[in-house]
Amino acid sequence: MEIHDERIGNTCVVTAKGRLDGGASATFTDRIGGLIGSPKPKLLIDFSGIDFVTSAGLRAVLVLVKKVNSAGGSFALCGVQDSVREVLDITGFTSMISIHAARADAIAALAG
Amino acid sequence: MTRFETSILATPETISALTDKVMTYLEEQGVEGRTTHHVGLVLDEVLTNLATHGNCSDRPAKIAVSVEPDKVVGEVIDTGPPFDPRLAPDPSLDIAAADRPVGGLGLYLVRKLSSALEYTRRNNENCTTFAIARGE
Numbered sequence: 001m002e003i004h005d006e007r008i009g010n011t012c013v014v015t016a017k018g019r020l021d022g023g024a025s026a027t028f029t030d031r032i033g034g035l036i037g038s039p040k041p042k043l044l045i046d047f048s049g050i051d052f053v054t055s056a057g058l059r060a061v062l063v064l065v066k067k068v069n070s071a072g073g074s075f076a077l078c079g080v081q082d083s084v085r086e087v088l089d090i091t092g093f094t095s096m097i098s099i100h101a102a103r104a105d106a107i108a109a110l111a112g
Numbered sequence: 113m114t115r116f117e118t119s120i121l122a123t124p125e126t127i128s129a130l131t132d133k134v135m136t137y138l139e140e141q142g143v144e145g146r147t148t149h150h151v152g153l154v155l156d157e158v159l160t161n162l163a164t165h166g167n168c169s170d171r172p173a174k175i176a177v178s179v180e181p182d183k184v185v186g187e188v189i190d191t192g193p194p195f196d197p198r199l200a201p202d203p204s205l206d207i208a209a210a211d212r213p214v215g216g217l218g219l220y221l222v223r224k225l226s227s228a229l230e231y232t233r234r235n236n237e238n239c240t241t242f243a244i245a246r247g248e
Contacts (some may be wrong), residue, residue: 019131022160023127023128052131055157068208082148090225
């Protein structure tokens with residue numbers, strides 16, 4: 001799992017690459033969770049490099065969503081691959097979190 | 113029909129490596145991308161459940177994956193306590209993030225992605241067999 005973060009405007013944009021499974025979920029939560037600091041944080045995770053997400057990975061995403069929400073912030077995903085999208089659909093994550101096709105759209109939505 | 117067989121002590125790291133290996137094998141066999149993904153995911157979830165609840169950290173599980181013309185069949189045999197994955201309760205999916213429990217999704221994905229899911233208990237072993245339909 002490779003994780004890179006940058007700040008675009010007031011949004012923290014994280015690019016993750018690899019498999020988000022039981023072997024990677026703790027690193028994913030710790031690393032990205034550590035970036036959620038300011039009041040009303042805006043967090044975007046670019047999933048275009050994530051080709052495999054298990055239930056352990058979904059739990060990691062949910063932990064981050066809860067952390068952002070409890071700080072009064074907003075959370076979004078972008079660039080979700082088809083197979084991963086299917087997993088998000090089946091598990092109800094699609095209706096629970098904001099998902100955008102393009103990174104620019106997600107940043108605009110979080111900024112607004 | 114071609115078949116892949118191995119055995120592992122189920123830990124997050126070994127499961128990750130095995131799933132990767134199985135998916136590479138399926139790609140080499142010309143299995144479609146979506147089918148390959150689903151086989152990898154279901155296999156990961158069955159083994160992760162075993163690693164979490166199976167109490168068999170020192171007893172390897174046997175894994176076999178067979179490629180057939182219309183489906184891929186996976187089999188996991190373990191020595192954990194009797195456990196039928198078909199009987200685990202479905203999670204509640206229509207609740208907000210704040211109220212949503214963290215967990216319970218793995219076996220739900222196993223049931224939703226498998227075109228067939230069978231379980232038998234024999235010789236003090238659990239035998240879980242799943243099929244993923246091919247196509248796409």
